[in-house]
Amino acid sequence: MSGYRQKIERGFETFAHQVYRWRWMVLLLTLFVAAGFASQMPKLTTATSNESFLHSDDPILLAYNDFRDQFGRDELIIIAIQPPDVFDLEFLKRLKALHEDIEAKVPHVNEITSLINARNTRGDGDQLIVEDLLEKWPQNKDDLMILKKRVLSNPLYLNRLISEDSGFTTIVIQTNSFSGGDDDLDITAGFDDSEKPSKESQKGGPVFLTEKENAAVVMSVSKIVSRYQADDFRLYLAGSPVVTTMVKISMQKDMKLFIILSVLTIGLCLFMMFRRFTGVVLPLLVVILTLFSTLALMALTGVPVTTVTMVLPSFILAVGVGASVHVLALFYRYLDKTGKKKDSIVHAMGHSGLAIVMTSLTTAAGLASFSTAEVASVANLGIFAGA
Numbered sequence: 114m115s116g117y118r119q120k121i122e123r124g125f126e127t128f129a130h131q132v133y134r135w136r137w138m139v140l141l142l143t144l145f146v147a148a149g150f151a152s153q154m155p156k157l158t159t160a161t162s163n164e165s166f167l168h169s170d171d172p173i174l175l176a177y178n179d180f181r182d183q184f185g186r187d188e189l190i191i192i193a194i195q196p197p198d199v200f201d202l203e204f205l206k207r208l209k210a211l212h213e214d215i216e217a218k219v220p221h222v223n224e225i226t227s228l229i230n231a232r233n234t235r236g237d238g239d240q241l242i243v244e245d246l247l248e249k250w251p252q253n254k255d256d257l258m259i260l261k262k263r264v265l266s267n268p269l270y271l272n273r274l275i276s277e278d279s280g281f282t283t284i285v286i287q288t289n290s291f292s293g294g295d296d297d298l299d300i301t302a303g304f305d306d307s308e309k310p311s312k313e314s315q316k317g318g319p320v321f322l323t324e325k326e327n328a329a330v331v332m333s334v335s336k337i338v339s340r341y342q343a344d345d346f347r348l349y350l351a352g353s354p355v356v357t358t359m360v361k362i363s364m365q366k367d368m369k370l371f372i373i374l375s376v377l378t379i380g381l382c383l384f385m386m387f388r389r390f391t392g393v394v395l396p397l398l399v400v401i402l403t404l405f406s407t408l409a410l411m412a413l414t415g416v417p418v419t420t421v422t423m424v425l426p427s428f429i430l431a432v433g434v435g436a437s438v439h440v441l442a443l444f445y446r447y448l449d450k451t452g453k454k455k456d457s458i459v460h461a462m463g464h465s466g467l468a469i470v471m472t473s474l475t476t477a478a479g480l481a482s483f484s485t486a487e488v489a490s491v492a493n494l495g496i497f498a499g500a
Contacts, residue, residue, distance in 0.1 A: 118467065121136055125466030129459045147402050150409035157408055160324055160417035168489045175497065181321060185223070190286040190334060190352040199228075199275060199282050200261040202251065203305050204346070209247075211341050212284060214323040219286070219324050219333045227284040228264065228274055235263075288330050292320040324357070331358040360420065368423050375430040376401070387445060396437035404429045407497055416497070419488035420453070425498055433477065436469045 133138050151484065167174040181187070192211075196204045205228075212229045246264070251257050264270050265279065273284045280469040329362070332352055338348045376397060385394045404426055411418065418425075443461035476499075483495025 116295060121467050122463045126459045126463040127233060128466070129462035130455075131457050133458055143402070147405065150406045150413075153412040154405065155412075155452040157412035158324075158417040159361050160419050161364060162324055162327075165417060165419050166488050166490050167490070168487075171487075171489075178321065186288060186290040186322065187358075188288070188353045190288070190331065190350070190354050192284040192286070192334070192338060193281050193349040193351060194283065195281050195347040197351070200257045200264075202257065205229075205247070205251070207341070207346055208282070208284075211337070214337050214341075215284065215286065215334065219330060221289045221322060221330050223288040223289045225284060226274070226287075228270075228282055231270060231274055233263070233267075233483070252490050285332075286334065286352075288327065289322055292322055292326060296411050324361070327354050328358045328361065331355050344416060347384060364418075364420060364423050368426060369419070371427045372404075372430070375427045379434050383434075383438070387441065389445070392441055392445065396434050396441065399437050400430050401435040403433050407500065410500065411493075413495055416493050417491070419490040421488075422494050425494065430496060436473065439465045439469055 119379070155297040164174060167243035192215075194208065194211075198204060205428055208227065209229050212225060212227050216225050229245075229247055232243065233246040233248075234241070234243050247260075251260050261279070264275055265277075271277055273283070274285070280481065331350075334355075335350065338350060342348050379400075380393050380397055407425065407429060408418075411422075416422075440461045443465055444457045447460045448454065478499070480495050484492050484499070485493045486495065
């Protein structure tokens with residue numbers, strides 16, 4: 114067994130000889146490959162929706178897409194408004210202005226519902242009247258009292274457009290189901306003979322509203338809300354599209370912060386260990402190139418960064434630097450003894466190469482075991498962390 118080990122170690126020494134001999138070519142080739150990967154970085158996307166946790170062929174996702182195709186999107190943006198008095202002429206004017214502003218300036222909106230345009234169905238003698246709630250604008254306090262009585266007595270408005278204590282009212286925004294605003298639904302789509310949604314129906318149909326378009330809706334609404342925000346007109350945003358967008362923004366900020374903190378912490382530890390400029394720069398350069406290559410590979414394959422895979426940068430930086438520390442520790446120790454750079458490199462690779470390869474392979478194998486997970490983001494973490 115020791116004979117095989119010695120042969121492998123000699124192989125690593127030979128490899129180190131060749132790398133040192135052709136060092137400039139190896140360096141240029143490494144930089145060329147790294148630049149190629151880096152060119153893909155702008156294509157890297159983030160995904161925080163519930164769908165990002167499922168594989169594209171997951172039966173649950175296919176069924177959900179069929180549901181959206183037939184019945185539209187089930188996600189809403191809600192603006193809760195807290196005025197001193199909902200049934201006040203001045204407030205209703207501001208509510209109408211906000212409603213119309215959203216209607217005119219927010220993209221990808223299918224329908225907006227508030228007290229301004231809520232459907233009012235009532236009986237008047239032997240007639241059934243269907244109209245907008247505020248189709249006849251109130252002119253005085255008597256009109257406002259009639260409006261208040263009508264609203265608070267309608268169960269369709271309570272806890273949807275107005276709270277029971279009339280302290281809050283809402284604007285409910287329903288976005289388009291499909292990218293480009295095509296929300297025409299096939300009313301016969303639910304009456305076919307197939308029991309299971311097919312993959313083909315998902316591939317050939319229209320594209321559902323993307324996360325980028327969803328973010329554009331939320332950011333547009335947020336800008337309008339910030340303009341109308343006041344002490345006597347408090348606005349609160351809610352709804353799953355808002356949560357998804359806010360999580361994405363927080364995730365991107367956190368990733369940048371974690372990478373910076375990881376690099377600074379690792380750099381400080383390396384300096385304390387080696388007390389040399391090269392002992393800090395070289396390991397950091399290796400792990401940063403590895404990180405860029407991994408993220409670029411995700412971009413190249415169209416895999417987005419999710420709330421699970423956002424740990425990849427910190428993980429790669431922390432785990433990847435270990436191999437460099439092993440090599441450099443042996444290299445500097447031998448260099449201090451002999452003063453020969455080439456011999457020190459060969460010695461370090463011969464003594465640590467096998468151990469580094471084995472630990473890297475076992476770590477990769479352990480991470481790759483996640484690739485069989487039913488949760489797509491966990492599987493992607495295993496694939497790219499192991500790679």
